[in-house]
Amino acid sequence: MEQRVKASVGGAAAALDCDAELMLRVKDGDSPSFALLLEKHRSPVMHFLCRMVQDYAVSEELAQEVFLRVYRSRQSYEPTARFTTWLFRIATHLALNWLRDGKHERGQERLDDTSGTLPGRQVCDWRPSIEQRLVYEARLEEVRQAVAGLPAKQRAAVLMHKYEEMEYTQIARVLGCSESAVKSLLFRAYETLRARLAHMA
Amino acid sequence: MRCPIETQATSEVLLAYCARRLDPGTAAVLEAHLTSCPACREFARGQRTVWEALDAWEAMPVPPGFDRSLYRRIEEEARVPWWQRAWRPVGPALVHRGLPVAAAACLLVVAGALLETPRRAAPPESTAVRVESVQPDQVERTLEDMELLANFNQEVRTQAPPSNSM
Numbered sequence: 608m609e610q611r612v613k614a615s616v617g618g619a620a621a622a623l624d625c626d627a628e629l630m631l632r633v634k635d636g637d638s639p640s641f642a643l644l645l646e647k648h649r650s651p652v653m654h655f656l657c658r659m660v661q662d663y664a665v666s667e668e669l670a671q672e673v674f675l676r677v678y679r680s681r682q683s684y685e686p687t688a689r690f691t692t693w694l695f696r697i698a699t700h701l702a703l704n705w706l707r708d709g710k711h712e713r714g715q716e717r718l719d720d721t722s723g724t725l726p727g728r729q730v731c732d733w734r735p736s737i738e739q740r741l742v743y744e745a746r747l748e749e750v751r752q753a754v755a756g757l758p759a760k761q762r763a764a765v766l767m768h769k770y771e772e773m774e775y776t777q778i779a780r781v782l783g784c785s786e787s788a789v790k791s792l793l794f795r796a797y798e799t800l801r802a803r804l805a806h807m808a
Numbered sequence: 809m810r811c812p813i814e815t816q817a818t819s820e821v822l823l824a825y826c827a828r829r830l831d832p833g834t835a836a837v838l839e840a841h842l843t844s845c846p847a848c849r850e851f852a853r854g855q856r857t858v859w860e861a862l863d864a865w866e867a868m869p870v871p872p873g874f875d876r877s878l879y880r881r882i883e884e885e886a887r888v889p890w891w892q893r894a895w896r897p898v899g900p901a902l903v904h905r906g907l908p909v910a911a912a913a914c915l916l917v918v919a920g921a922l923l924e925t926p927r928r929a930a931p932p933e934s935t936a937v938r939v940e941s942v943q944p945d946q947v948e949r950t951l952e953d954m955e956l957l958a959n960f961n962q963e964v965r966t967q968a969p970p971s972n973s974m
Contacts, residue, residue: 645878649870649875650869650870653870654867654868658865663868667870671874671878675881675882678882679885743864746864747864749861750861750864751865753861754862754865769859770867772829793820794819794820797855800858801854801855801857801858804858805857807860
């Protein structure tokens, strides 16, 4: 199996990608390998989509669609890139399509809902007082709005760079553009965020 | 060190520094530069603010029934006939891209029909249409002309000398 990965990918980094190895096992009909991939990547994918579309229910639906597509494509899978690159390409594609189709406008009400009714919101453990919680919620809302105001591709680049800690090359492969284009996207996006969040300093 | 602000190509160094992804050696050189460059210092300060603001945005946990729901969808999909599964990836693309193609084809057909119409032989005009096209004043003028001609002929005949008979 490892030989197959090395032979297919060529690059040293990709050859060490154990996720690609697991995916090749899924291709061979090994269901527990799919469970391992799901266990490892469901949170990053869900978090990325949640920040991307800013709607909890939609991000869950899209994340399920991502893994469903991964499972569907198991027979045609070839480890030509890192598994996470492929995974996030699917996730980004779905999120961008959802944003492009304007479906987010219907979900705006849920996006603006900061009442903390969504399941398991981690902000609950953070608040020592009502005032601090309100300040935190207000700041968080500003951050969310600032990120939501970015063009979709810039938003995806920032989220992958900041939260998934991806390298420029990997982001470029996910977005299907050059590395220099990614640097330019990120630079513009961070500059926009700096202007919008300057008052928080 | 060349100022990262002045050289667009190295502006990523500042971003990497703010993201705490710069190697310690380069970070030390940049920090030395920041002490003497107000523009870079301001940029770095602003980016740190952004970074800290983004840090506060915690992700929400994955819902508890996520895996169960996914596996149920996978099982449901396994029960779908093969031809429906084969249609799924191409179906939406055909619907989305097929409609403009169909519209373009309809336009071509309509345009072709419109272009073809003038080439057909025009039907012969009916007599009634021609009669209707003659105006009353034209008829009047013609009658006047005929009357004038008749009068002229009569005058010519009366003024003509009688023929010599041997």
